[in-house]
Amino acid sequence: MKTQKRDKLTRAHAKGYQAGITHRSKELCPFRAIQARSEWLGGWREALTDRQSGLVGR
Template sequence: MKRQKRDKLTRAHAKGYQAGISGRSKEICPFQTSDTRSEWLGGYREAMEDRQLGVVVR
């Protein structure tokens, strides 16, 4: 059975979240198109909120 690839926007969001959790800069966003870049930054912002609230413990 073939595995389906995840949606690119979902993947971009997840990668942005991971970058935010690890404390990396938002300037390292690897995406150039506006839709995927927007999703990546959305994940990044969500991770930064979670870090401030103390949801994530490193």
């Protein structure tokens, strides 16, 4: 049985979160589609908040 891929918006959010955790600039968002870009930036902002709250290592 094949494994189903996560949908693109979920992947965009996860990639944005990873970029935020690793201190990458939000200007480096690889997505052009508005919805995917919005999800990526949402993940990036979530990571920024988590970093500032001390929930993740530096």
